[in-house]
Amino acid sequence: MSRKISMAVIRRLPKYHRYLRDLLEKDVNRISSKELSKIIGFTASQIRQDLNNFGGFGQQGYGYNVEELYKEISTILGLEEEYNTIIIGAGNLGQAIANYAGFRSSGFRIKALFDINPRLIGLKIRELEIFDIEDIKEYVTANNIKIAVICIPKDKVQSIANELADAGISGIWNFAPVDLELPEDVIVENVHLTESLFTLSYLLNEKKLGHELPEE
Ligand code: NAI
Structure with a gap:
């Protein structure tokens, strides 16, 4: 349909x-x-x-x-599918996402994390191994990875996203503050917690000014 x-x-x-x-x-x-x-x-x-x-x-x-x-x-919403997923960047945010069990129960199967820091490579978050970012392309192709969650500082994000696109990734859940430019067949969904926080601050300010708050 x-x-x-x-x-x-x-x-x-x-x-x-x-x-x-x-x-x-x-x-x-x-x-x-x-x-x-x-x-x-x-x-x-x-x-x-x-x-x-x-x-x-x-x-x-x-x-x-x-x-x-x-x-x-x-x-x-496509939630009857299962999506093999990886996390790029095993820092604060990447680890928090890896630790949240709710994604798995919704069909997002996190398979591994990737990082550039040799002190993190080889460690595990729960049962998930942290691999070297060098191996990203090979891993994505070999393991039928559909989604990559990007949790690294912004400078290298575009080049890693290009590699992911070359490797055939379907979707990128991008937390880095970068507007990615990728071929149309790669779907990018950006998440910016700060935008939501600023909406809260707008509403608090409106309330303080005695204005009526907008409906949902
Ligand atoms: P963090 O510094 O704790 O972790 C970043 C990790 O990325 C580190 O482990 C580092 O070794 C790794 N890394 C750096 N360059 C890399 C590369 N080229 N390849 C692979 N790994 C690499 O930082 P944090 O707090 O986890 O934030 C990560 C990203 O998420 C930042 O871009 C930050 O701005 C963004 N962020 C976005 C939020 C949002 O609402 N969208 C909220 C919090 C953070």
Whole structure:
């Protein structure tokens, strides 16, 4: 099935996914857009509009079947796949990501870390070995690695990303403050915690000024 869904809707999907999983854990089988609106914070019409993108889930007078919707959103998000993943940079951030078990349970199988520091190479974070960055290209090709998480200082990021692209990586989860330029077939998702922090500071400032805060 081919469909064109806006990035704005896609950015909201993980939130639907999280809330629907919570509902399933509480054995809630169905929910109206109005009830979903109360817990998730989007308006009921926004929810109906969003979910209409994926076919007629909601039924008049019934609401949404939570399990069906959860499964469909999981499929749309590609969460039924398993992604072999590596982390580039075994410093503070790389180690924190390697230590978080939740990624594995969502299908992101972290296989190894890579670093340039000889004192780190050969060590393990949990059961994951830290390899020499020199061997990155070979490893990606030999181990069917789909995703690389970039957690190194910005100066070498573009050249390492080029190597990853040459080795056939599919996606890069980029934490470094660099806008990567890569062939179109490599998908890059940037994460900048500071942007989120600045949004918080904006909202705190608005509140201090007595302004009404924007809706979700
Ligand atoms: P860190 O200094 O603790 O770790 C960086 C690691 O990268 C070190 O182990 C170092 O040996 C390794 N490294 C350096 N050059 C390398 C290369 N060419 N190849 C392989 N490994 C190499 O730094 P930290 O705090 O973990 O931050 C890492 C990156 O993540 C930085 O670019 C930082 O700006 C970024 N960052 C981004 C955040 C975000 O919200 N996007 C939040 C925190 C950090």
